[in-house]
Amino acid sequence: MKYIIAGTDRPGSNTLKLANYIQGIYKSQGETVEIIDLVEVKEHLHTGPHYGKEHSGLQPYLDKLVASEGLIVICPEYNGSMPGALKYFIDHMKFPETFEYRPVCFIGLGWMFGGLRPVEHLQQVFGYRNAFIYPERIFITNAPKVLNEQGEPQEEGLKKLLVKQATGFRNFVSALSAFNLDANSVIASKK
DSSP, X not given: OEEEEEOOOOXXXXXXXXXXXXXXXXXXXXXXXXXXEHHHHGGGTTOSGGGTSOOGGGHHHHHHHHHOSEEEEEEXXXXXXXXXXXXXXXXXXXXXXXXXXXXXXXXXXXXXXXXXXXXXXXXXXXXHTTOEEOSXXXXXXXXXXXXXXXXXXXXHHHHHHHHHHHHHHHHHHHHHHHTTOSHHHHHHHHO
């Protein structure tokens, strides 16, 4: 299963609304994709080894990521980078299992630059940890204006881009899996 990480803990965010829309694209292509909402994750972020505690409530989210076929990260731009809650969530992820050979694709959203900076920062983080980064990124400028109240893009060109990315990412994940280059196959072969 693939997971969409809605990369902000802001309640009612355009990021989560867009995540729901993208989940619908994957569903229309016959694939079940689950959303990990940082609003829900947030209450568990102050547990775990950073605070000398077990992960308890955070562990189910971390387990999903380790078992995933691929990750779709949707990230808004906050002050020229990713939201702190997203970076902190990433810092809780198990290394190397969550990252190494994990297919990942990115969608940025913001005002002027469409989340270009945070997506580039995320590519650095995931690339540093040896993830397979899908090259077709999407940047949504003027996000509060181009997405309606439900998070559906109002521009046909953007809708087509999102469908194209979903189709391409699904093929990317399948190709890696066919050659046993997906994270779960590589980790299993190292045991």
